[in-house]
Amino acid sequence: MDPVYNPYSPGAGRKPAALVGRDQPRSDWNVALDRVEIGRSAQPFVLYGLRGVGKTVLLSDFRRSAQRRGWLVAQVEAGADKSLREALGEALHAPLADLARPNAGRRLLKALRTALSFKASYDATGTWNFGLDLSDTAGGGADTGVLETDLRKLIHDLSDAAEEENVGLAILIDEAQDLEQAERVAICAIAHAAAQDDWPVLFALAGLPSLPRVLAEAKSYAERFNYEKIEELRGDVAVEALTRPSADDGIDWERAAVELIVDESAGYPYFLQQFGQDTWNAAEGPNITYADARVGAARGRAALDSGFFRARWDRATRAEQSYLRAMAEDGDEGSSSGEIASRLGRSAASFGPIRASLIAKGLVYAPEHGVIAFTVPGMAAFITRQAAL
Ligand SMILES: Nc1ncnc2c1ncn2[C@@H]1O[C@H](COP(=O)(O)OP(=O)(O)OP(=O)(O)O)[C@@H](O)[C@H]1O
Ligand SMILES: [Mg+2]
Known part of the structure; x- marks a missing residue:
């Protein structure tokens, strides 16, 4: 459908057509x-x-x-x-x-x-x-x-x-x-x-x-x-984030299409907007089908990998990237900084400057003392995909 009328808005601080769940x-x-x-x-x-x-x-x-x-x-x-x-x-x-x-x-x-x-x-x-x-x-x-x-x-x-x-x-x-x-x-x-x-x-x-x-x-x-x-959108609220913007233009989503995108995005507003945008652009209309959503999800994932995730990854130095790789083994849940250090074969203290620099770059944060986690949902999976290349 016409990208000029695309109602989805992935991007930092961009006002969504429907501000839901808040x-x-x-x-x-x-x-x-x-x-x-x-x-x-x-x-x-x-x-x-x-x-x-x-x-x-x-x-x-x-x-x-x-x-x-x-x-x-x-x-x-x-x-x-x-x-x-x-x-x-x-x-x-x-x-x-x-x-x-x-x-x-x-x-x-x-x-x-x-x-x-x-x-x-x-x-x-x-x-x-x-x-x-x-x-x-x-x-x-x-x-x-x-x-x-x-x-x-x-x-x-x-x-x-x-x-x-x-x-x-x-x-x-x-x-x-x-x-x-x-x-x-x-x-x-x-x-x-x-x-x-x-x-x-x-x-x-x-x-x-x-x-x-x-x-x-x-x-x-x-x-x-x-x-x-402020958390991801759950259940019907995530559905609403996807269906309300297009409903304003009289365009409906097939139930299975919505479920696929809600699932793929895990309800994260940024990802919902990205996948919503790519699905809209992939659709012939008049409505949005499951097949459109599959194409949209694949394009959306590629767009996130080359933009949202890649931009953050490229901000890290090589030494920082190897630290992030060690963290990625624990997924999005966060890692003990002592554990990461022993994985990398050095003392935790010696990683102080790397941790501080990653925090200053906004890539990781310390949920509590001695713990370090990604600030971006899905970053661990992205890094794992990089490592496999
Ligand atoms: N309640 C919402 N309903 C639908 N879409 C939303 C909602 N909140 C945010 N979005 C969409 O999510 C994306 C991210 O929003 P925003 O930039 O406000 O996030 P943030 O938490 O400030 O992220 P960052 O930590 O990177 O600054 C935008 O594309 C925005 O349109
Ligand atoms: Mg912000």
């Missing part, structure tokens, strides 16, 4: 927005899970629901060549510029001035002015150079301004496992202070399965955050 966290988030709007506090949300399960898509959905209510919203990605300070500063510019106006209230003007000082803290040549003369306005001071102090001042003044505008402030941070330690500590401490004093601010962090542990290590009160494990 009703609970979406409704929890809306309750939190409601709470903040009536002056109550809400704990930060932490979305964690393997690669390709849909964390970014859900985080962006959170962002849109805050934006629909007119909230002041910043969504950033940690570790993407920018410090948290700079990423947040830049993400806040557009929403603040939208609010800026000469007859703005006192608290908004103050927040704008504080945002200017925050900008100056990482960009000496920065020339924001919001088109306003703020020289007689209170505020500023978010430029001491100490991240926690500056960020606290910024978030405090911005949430105060949001309140004046009858909305709230939402800060969303993707890939939060890549935050620097000082950044993690600052976010946890500020979220804690905000909850104690009922600032109208809501945080959401998304990241790999190691995120809850690294947050708890940063600050013990992070244990009270609102943790949501």
Whole structure:
């Protein structure tokens, strides 16, 4: 069928035609927005899970629901060549510029001035002015150079301004496992202070399965955050992810075709989208048959092998690849790092740098101390296929 109308969307952060199976966290988030709007506090949300399960898509959905209510919203990605300070500063510019106006209230003007000082803290040549003369306005001071102090001042003044505008402030941070330690500590401490004093601010962090542990290590009160494990889609929900997008175009799937793709993808959203896309393109129409799904699954597997998996594999050095090969023997479940070391005939300590580099590259994570696992579902099987070549 015509690829121009293909409704499937494999790809990092790509909004699916049907966002299924996330009703609970979406409704929890809306309750939190409601709470903040009536002056109550809400704990930060932490979305964690393997690669390709849909964390970014859900985080962006959170962002849109805050934006629909007119909230002041910043969504950033940690570790993407920018410090948290700079990423947040830049993400806040557009929403603040939208609010800026000469007859703005006192608290908004103050927040704008504080945002200017925050900008100056990482960009000496920065020339924001919001088109306003703020020289007689209170505020500023978010430029001491100490991240926690500056960020606290910024978030405090911005949430105060949001309140004046009858909305709230939402800060969303993707890939939060890549935050620097000082950044993690600052976010946890500020979220804690905000909850104690009922600032109208809501945080959401998304990241790999190691995120809850690294947050708890940063600050013990992070244990009270609102943790949501994002997992593969099961049963009817996986069926819906596949059938709803095409149903909008009046195209149905044969039952056996759906079962094959749900089975092949093990319900992982990324894989469902990939196989859905390839099956659609293989189909003659008007409906999608089992034969189409077989072709789609084969093409989808080839596409994942040469793209999704291959890109990650190629990111590893030869020494790292041999470590990954040793891990692959244990499948997707994870391996004891001591066991891997003895498999490779060296001491566990000598593999410290390799492990650290693989973690930094986002290929593996430590579910608990002494254990190492792939961040990508199906990676072990892919590596085993490579080894057989
Ligand atoms: N609830 C869902 N229903 C249907 N498709 C989904 C859903 N969530 C995500 N997807 C699809 O899955 C793919 C991966 O989504 P996303 O990039 O959000 O995953 P992620 O968990 O952020 O992955 P990574 O850890 O690599 O950043 C995208 O193609 C997206 O369209
Ligand atoms: Mg993501």
